[in-house]
Amino acid sequence: MQPLALWPLLLGLSLAGDTQTLSTYDEGGGVEGTVGPSARPTERRLDRTVGPRAYPGHPRANDSGTLDLPASSQELLLGWVPTRLVPALYGLALAVGLPANGLALWVLATQMPRLPSTVLLMNLAAADLLLGLALPPRLIYHLRGQRWPFGEAACRLATATLYGHMYGSVLLLGAISLDRYLALARPLRARALRGHRLAAGLCATSWLAAATLATPLALQPQTFRLGDTGRVLCLDALPLAAQAAHWRPAFACLAVLGCFLPLLAMALSHGATLRALAASGQRCRHARRLTALVLASALAFFAPSNVLLLLHYSDPSPGAWGDLYAAYVPSLALSTLNSCVDPFVYYYASAEFRDKVRARLGRRPPGSGQPGSPGPATRSSSGL
Structure with a gap:
């Protein structure tokens, strides 16, 4: 089953994947400038027109499934960063993210009250869990020295699910910040607006937006042989014409709509919430710390890759950004x-949630935590 298609189980919607194969709180992705021996003069002119994008490929005249790259791009593509550092980061995300999100989703679904905030947090945990499940193919690819063994259809699916689930998490973070703004800064209005219907609508909108933004990533060929090396690349080298015509608008929409707008919504919502708490005379030192942590982590993890992505496709002039893609891959x-x-x-910062986890793991009987200790639907919501 496609990982990105698992979300309809929560929302009652459906998504069909592309399988075409290429023949080659509630409250509480030679020499420099040269191409392969079979490259045509028109391709050289295209290189000067479009400019050196990250790992731009020149299809051979008699073999459109093979791309020739400059020597400097090949060195970056096959260096220690993509073959050692990148798989180490993916491995860390797998080792920590899978068990942490799996346990969180389990506890939220079985132990916590089914409040609107719980529904949003369950969807966030599901998106992060599915993101972890989408990482193994990319991890294997990088560990094999940039050799994709699974075929064209699997490459397209791996690309769409990786980006879809990652940006789905960002969109859900924005939805959670909006819900908490209503609960804490507009409590009277929240009584009429907030509820399971609004929570389900925010989740459905986030999943549909992520799926819509990720779908174009599965519509173009992505596996190409790298010159005479025998390596089959997945997404890391693409024809210049396809980069300008298809990938530039696709990734621009993904970065702007899937990252920067949700981050802006998070910043505005959290800022307004803190102002409302301060104006009401409530002590919000803990809230400020948690808000700073949430915003700082979101900016640190998502902003660099998306800024590099926009820069990568922004200027077609020769030498504008060099091999910027080499920095984008680890970001x-x-x-x-x-x-x-x-x-x-969002979960383990709550004393009640930790007590629930200990109880489910058999370390402490349920209800043995401090009386009245807030859970993820109370203290966390107030803090964020």
């Missing part, structure tokens, strides 16, 4: 580590 892997941070910010 994309860094973005997946946010799935490791979310559980400890």
